[in-house]
Structures are given as structure tokens and as C-alpha cells.
Amino acid sequence: MTDARPWFRRLAGPALAAMLATVPPLATPASAQADPLRNCPPMLAGLDGLIHRAALAQDEAALTFVGHATFLIESAAGVTVATDYNDYVRPDIVPTIATMNRAHRTHYSLAPDPAIAHVLRGWDPQGGAAEHDLEVADVRVRNVTTNIRSGAGTAYDENSIFVFETAGLCIAHLGHLHHVLEPEHLVALGRVDVALAPVDGSWTLDTEGMIETLRRMGPRLVVPMHFFSPLRLEQFLEAASPHFEIARAGSASVILSRDGLPQRPTILVLDGPGR
Template sequence: MTSARPFPKRIASLALAIGMAFAAPTGVAAQDAADPLRNCPPMLAGLGSLIHRAALAEDEAALTFVGHATFLVESAGGVSVATDYNDYVRPDRVPTIATMNRAHRTHFSVAPDPAIAHVLRGWNPEGGPAEHDVEVGDVRVRNVTTNTRSGMGTEYDENSIFVVETAGLCIAHLGHLHHVLEPEHLVALGRVDVALAPVDGSYTLDTQGMIETLRRMGPRLVVPMHFFSQGRLEQFLEAASPHFEIARAGAASVILSRDRLPDRPTILVLDGPGR
């Protein structure tokens, strides 16, 4: 497991001020007030179920699993975000914003569609962390960098977690995460309502490390991705079941609303290819 790079003092000092409620999935909502970064507002408790519907209200967003690590997030205002946009798995429409978490052939495009208004790469070819904070209509996309394994060593800031904010929701795509998130990362992320998590257990973070990270983040909804086979997905679900409810959407798309997120942390499996 690779390690996290120390954060700048401004962010690291914030991390020291928060407690890690590690044993319970309480998340990091208490950090928001102390964090000068403009992150999502505190979560409102809500009951109810996720629903499927064609039209989107202002407090709703559509999430579609395209395959592998690619999702399409669509806002009520007509803005769309494709995660891990690449040359192998793409949505059936040109997104407004395309994110690419790391420079790996199945996670980025060498020739993104020129009609995409914003192409956000999760690494900086010139070195140092990539920094993105883009607002288009009713959508904001920002990133938090993490590190990746490289042989027996570590490559710093080579992966990005992209956070899509719309309809009062904070949807975090964990990208090709290789290490457990530290308090500094959680402070930078702010509240996470929905986590899109790689669960292959080998190419990215191991299974127990991913479960630990998700419990630290405290999302109410986790959508698995990057699992390569149904058997591998089922192994992850079994390991996570003591900590999360398990649900299956029976479809590739779901409509999300903050006040209808499940009360107990839940893993929701969307239909579609996982490779």
C-alpha cells in the first residue's frame, strides 16, 4: 500500500483539528465549518428511496454507469460530466465536462472529443498536483490529488479524486485510488454524499483498505466500479456487508436526491459492465 504525501501546512493544520470517527461511518461533516475551502454544506438527514424518472427536478441528478470506471452525471440544468473519459469506454453523448483521474490507457483519452467544453486531467504533466475547480451552470467539479504505486515506490499526485457538486449533492469519484485516505484528504474533500469506488482489490486499493476509506469518508451511498468480474464484485459486497446495506438498482441509471439518500450507508450496484 502506498503512502500519502504530506499536505501543505494550511491543510494539514486543519486535519489536526478534527477527530477521526474511524469505527463508525459518521463521515467528516464536522470538518466543514473549520475548512476555509468552499466545500459542500452539511448533509441534511433524509428518508426515502432512490427513484428512476426521466425528468429531473432542481434537487435531483442522474447517475449512469457506463462501464469500467466511467459514469455520466447529468444535472437538472442540462450539464453533463463523464468520469474517467477514455478511448475505450465512453457515454453515448458528448459531455460538457470530462474528467480523467490518471494517465492510464483505460482512464484517459489521448484524443478527447473537441466538442467537450472542459477536459480535466487528474495529473500535472509538469509535476506537482493538478488543480481544478470548474463551475458550469448548476455544476461544480473540483479535485483532490492522491498518490499511486510505481514498482516498489510512490508517484506523488498522480491520481485525482474528482468531486461533482450539483443539486446539493457531493459525488466523489475515487479514481484509481491506491492508499487509504488520510485526514488531510478528508478535509479537502469535505462532505461526500455519494462515493464511486473502485473495488477490484488489487490494481487499486485492497478490499479492507477500501472499506476503511469508505467508512472514514462516510458517504450515504457507495456505487462500485472497476471490478472486472461479477465474482470479484460479489466478494467485495460480502466483505462490506457488515458495514453497509447492499442494494441492486436493476438498471444502469438512477436518480439521486440528497433528501432521499438512504439513512444507513448503502452500497448500490448499478447494472452495466464492470470491466
């Protein structure tokens, strides 16, 4: 069994983290490194010259909910990632890496900041499936494409689930997911520790389908996004509560480590606009 510390700590205010210190951590099986679906290899070169705002240990990553479908992920080496980077909801820094999806203009930018070193589009403008596998210092970013919309209006491979591997964590941002994931998607994703999931239940996958997808993925932690209103968020939490513990961070930012993830699958609500 791993260290019995809390499974996350807040950037400000220790009350909730202290309360959750009694949550059993996730054990790491001795066979973990032999499992071909465990896609979190250590990253090596390029650690010089990076600056980060959060004081992080090598086994930690900071996660901040910026709003809508945008999160800022910060690594111990100072790599920063903005998810579903767009022209309306942005972090207050220029990220090292920006990922984007195509469903709506609140998920991509036509003019991303030229200072961003790596802009990864979740679709291929030339057609077909986008393919990304990028390593920057202690962060690896890869993607698994999915479809948007359905029926006659289905747009194939127009959305990407981006997986961010850092500090031994596999963090999957589901983007504008419109359908339940099939076995081939799950195999391509591999292990998912933290899922950043749209829970609006209408513009993206319906609530029942999202809960089923999350249960198939098996993350220990789910962070909701893309919920538009507190009422809609609470409706999702109520529907998901038979399958997940519910926790509220009381902050827009948390610091996570894999060794401390909760044993029972948990939904962690971060403060911030859901729009």
C-alpha cells in the same frame, strides 16, 4: 426529518424504488450550512442553452454507470459529466465536462472529443499536483490529488478524486485510488454524500483498505466500479456487508437527491459492465 420518499428512483421500472420507500431518509441538520466542510454551495449563472435527457427537479441528479470507471452525471440544468473519460468506454453523448486519471489508458484519452467544453486531467503534465475548481451552471467540479502505486514506484499526485457538486449532492469519484486516505485528504474532500469506488481489490486499493477508506469518508451511498467480473464484485459486497446495506438498482441509471439518501450507509450496485 426530511421527506420519506425513496432515496433514489430508477429511470425505468419502479419496483425496487417502491420497495426501498421504507428506508429512513437522511435528516439534514439545522447547522449544516454553518459547517465549513460542507462544500455544496448553490451555483448561479449560465443556465441558458443546456439540454438534458433526464427530467430532473432542481434537487436531483442522474447517475449512469457506463462501464469500468466511467459514469455519466447529469444535472437539472443539463450539464453532463463523464468520469475517467477514455478511448474504450464512453457514454453515448459528448459530455460538457470530462475528467481523466493517469493510471492506465482505460482512465484517460490522448485525443478527447474536441466538442467537450472542459477536459480536466487529474494529474499535471508539467509535474506537481493538478488543481481544478470549475463551475458550469449548476455543477461545480473540484479535485483532491492522491498517489498511484507504492514503494519505489510511487507516482505522487498522479490520481485525482474528483468531487462533483450539484443539486446539493457531493459525489466523489475515487479514480484509481491506491492508498487509504489520510486526515488531510478527508478535510480537503469535505462532506461526501455519494462515493464512486473502485472495488477490484488488486489493481487499486485492496478490499480491506477500500472499506476502511469508505468508512472514513462517511458517504451515505457507495456505487461500485472497476470490478472486472461479477465474482469480484460479489466478493467485495460480502466483505463490505457488515458495514453497509446492499441494494441493487436493476438498472444502469438512477436519479438521486440528497434529501432522500438512506440513513444507514448503503452500497448500490448499478447494472452495466464492470470491466
